[in-house]
Amino acid sequence: MKRDSLVVAEGCVLSGDEVGRTRPNANALIVGTTGCGKSTSVILPTVARMHCSNPILSYAKERDAYLMAEYLKRKNYMVHILNAAHPKKSTLSYDPIASIESYADIEALSAAIVDMSIRKSVDDYWQVKAKQLLSGLIAGCFMTSKGSRMPGMADVLALFDKTIPCENAYGVEPELYGMFQRLEKASPGCFAVREFNSWRSLPERTASCVRDTLAGALSTVFPESIRRMMREKPQFDTVRFASRKEALLVITSAADTAQQYYANLFYRSTEQQLLRYAASCPGGELPREVRYIFDDFACTAPIQGFASDISLFRSAGLSAILLLQSEQQLEAMYKEEAAVIRQNCAVYAYFPGGFDNRSCEIVSKRMDLPYDEVLYAPMGKVFVMRSGCRPACLPRYDTLNSREYQEYLSCSNDRTGRRRFGGDEL
Numbered sequence: 430m431k432r433d434s435l436v437v438a439e440g441c442v443l444s445g446d447e448v449g450r451t452r453p454n455a456n457a458l459i460v461g462t463t464g465c466g467k468s469t470s471v472i473l474p475t476v477a478r479m480h481c482s483n484p485i486l487s488y489a490k491e492r493d494a495y496l497m498a499e500y501l502k503r504k505n506y507m508v509h510i511l512n513a514a515h516p517k518k519s520t521l522s523y524d525p526i527a528s529i530e531s532y533a534d535i536e537a538l539s540a541a542i543v544d545m546s547i548r549k550s551v552d553d554y555w556q557v558k559a560k561q562l563l564s565g566l567i568a569g570c571f572m573t574s575k576g577s578r579m580p581g582m583a584d585v586l587a588l589f590d591k592t593i594p595c596e597n598a599y600g601v602e603p604e605l606y607g608m609f610q611r612l613e614k615a616s617p618g619c620f621a622v623r624e625f626n627s628w629r630s631l632p633e634r635t636a637s638c639v640r641d642t643l644a645g646a647l648s649t650v651f652p653e654s655i656r657r658m659m660r661e662k663p664q665f666d667t668v669r670f671a672s673r674k675e676a677l678l679v680i681t682s683a684a685d686t687a688q689q690y691y692a693n694l695f696y697r698s699t700e701q702q703l704l705r706y707a708a709s710c711p712g713g714e715l716p717r718e719v720r721y722i723f724d725d726f727a728c729t730a731p732i733q734g735f736a737s738d739i740s741l742f743r744s745a746g747l748s749a750i751l752l753l754q755s756e757q758q759l760e761a762m763y764k765e766e767a768a769v770i771r772q773n774c775a776v777y778a779y780f781p782g783g784f785d786n787r788s789c790e791i792v793s794k795r796m797d798l799p800y801d802e803v804l805y806a807p808m809g810k811v812f813v814m815r816s817g818c819r820p821a822c823l824p825r826y827d828t829l830n831s832r833e834y835q836e837y838l839s840c841s842n843d844r845t846g847r848r849r850f851g852g853d854e855l
Contacts, residue, residue: 430714430746431481436474437778438811438823445481445718448743448775451817455718455748456739457776460756462783465808467752468724470825471778475722475750477833479504482718482748484676485699487692489683489725491515498678499840506676511665513691514682516658523695524581524659526567528667528702532620537733539563541697545730546649546690547642558628558635559643562592565609565625572612572621583660586647592640650690665695667702671715689729696721700738700747707745715746726751727762736766739773749774755785775816780825781806796820 432445432455448455461467476484476497484501488494491514498508512519525538539560547556566588570580591605609629613622628639651659670677679695681688700721707715742748751774753759760767771777779792784804792812793800803812806822814820828834 430712430718432718432748433479433482433720434475435750435776436471436478436826437776437813437815438470439826441811441813441821441823441826442478443776443815452775453816454743454773454775455720456742456774457750457778458753458771458774459750459778459780460753460788461780462754462785465780465782466825467780469828470780470811471750471752472722472724473828473837474826474831474833476501477831477837479720482720483670483674484720484722485679485696486677486722487679487681487724489681491680491682494678494680496837496840498676500837501676503836503840506674509665509670509675509677510680511677511692511695512680513655513688514680514685516654516662519658519662521665522658522662523665523691523698525694525698526570526580526582526585527664528698529567529571530705532568534701535564535567535620536560538694539567541694541733542650543643543646545693545733546646546687555635555639555642558631558639559646561624562628562639562643563589563647565621565623565628568619568621568624569609569612572616572619573608581659582651583656586651586656589643589647649687650694652687655691665699667699668706671703671706671717671719674717686729693730693732696732697734697738700732700735703747704738704741704745707747713744717746719747721747721749722752723749724752726753727759731762731766736763736769736773739770742773755783756788756791757785760787777814779803779812780808781810781812782808796822 432448434445435443435455435457437443437457443452445455459467459471472486476486486494486497488497491512494510498510501508510518510520511523516522529535529538542563543556543560563585566585570584570588574580574584588605591602593602609622609625612619616622628636631639665677669675679692681692703715703719707713710716739749751770759770763770777795779788781803789800789803792798793803795814796803796812806812809825811823811825812820813823
């Protein structure tokens with residue numbers, strides 16, 4: 430597989446051919462406070478050199494995302510937009526039910542929806558039961574789907590709405606109660622019935638609390654605008670994406686952190702689908718490298734299972750460029766898994782300018798430098814560490830005076846930069 434290069438600093442452009450030779454993987458961890466130049470100095474020049482890989486980029490600023498979309502189109506990429514901030518502008522959507530292949534997938538999806546949106550509750554028991562209720566509803570949708578029609582998240586949400594309290598049938602509408610009775614009769618002890626009954630058999634007040642817990646999670650992850658997008662927009666095709674020259678931009682609003690929950694579900698699902706597809710490809714690698722570029726990583730909620738997935742990226746033909754504001758942010762979000770993520774990044778760069786003690790401690794120890802020399806280093810420098818080489822303190826890549834930056838800016842002056850994406854002109 431051919432991999433693209435990675436721009437880390439001035440005079441430090443790492444060839445993709447190094448992966449598997451001098452570097453064990455193509456992952457990079459870029460750390461620095463807001464405004465230190467991470468995105469400008471790393472992402473833009475790296476994307477400008479892309480020809481062989483397909484990027485999945487996260488954006489919190491819509492204008493920057495559409496400018497990058499236009500730039501990638503000039504590089505002959507087929508560009509897709511998943512806009513959680515304004516779903517009507519999306520060119521495609523993501524329905525988490527569409528990627529389910531096993532009962533384990535159902536349980537993992539239920540856990541992700543509940544855990545990441547409600548990280549702390551009065552009683553964790555409610556969350557455990559909420560996951561079981563959601564798993565039962567998802568499995569029930571699959572068992573009752575007719576013909577070749579696959580169920581979607583809209584069907585699951587419709588079933589959940591039927592769990593509203595009522596006088597009979599243990600707190601569920603007779604129609605829903607009857608559906609699970611028929612499933613139990615047709616397949617005694619099946620997964621769907623077992624998970625649903627674990628909630629239905631609870632005392633009334635406890636069952637109501639569990640339902641409210643799940644209702645809060647579902648309304649947070651799937652607001653009405655996202656539900657409409659899942660129904661109306663075509664689904665993201667991971668196999669096609671990994672086989673052609675395509676790019677995807679995922680847009681969330683920095684002012685509405687709840688949108689990140691839906692985006693994180695998408696990231697987790699695509700990672701799993703791409704890893705599975707790679708296993709079926711010759712040599713166990715994707716046809717084209719898929720690059721996740723997260724700006725900002727570790728914000729709002731963790732991506733479930735990311736620490737275990739990233740260890741499989743290299744052999745499957747995936748990679749990740751993770752931009753962080755601080756090491757403390759990573760550890761607060763991913764707890765003990767932060768060390769695993771850090772260890773699976775063969776390139777580490779620190780942009781000074783912030784007073785994050787933890788980041789400076791790590792850089793000081795790794796580079797064998799005095800702590801205060803790292804803490805008070807001037808902006809414009811980059812501390813670069815990579816596998817198999819001595820660390821170095823280098824100047825930032827001079828993006829603003831580069832040819833690729835001028836090409837990038839020209840997209841904003843081109844009338845084609847205002848073309849319609851998903852029916853809405855920018």
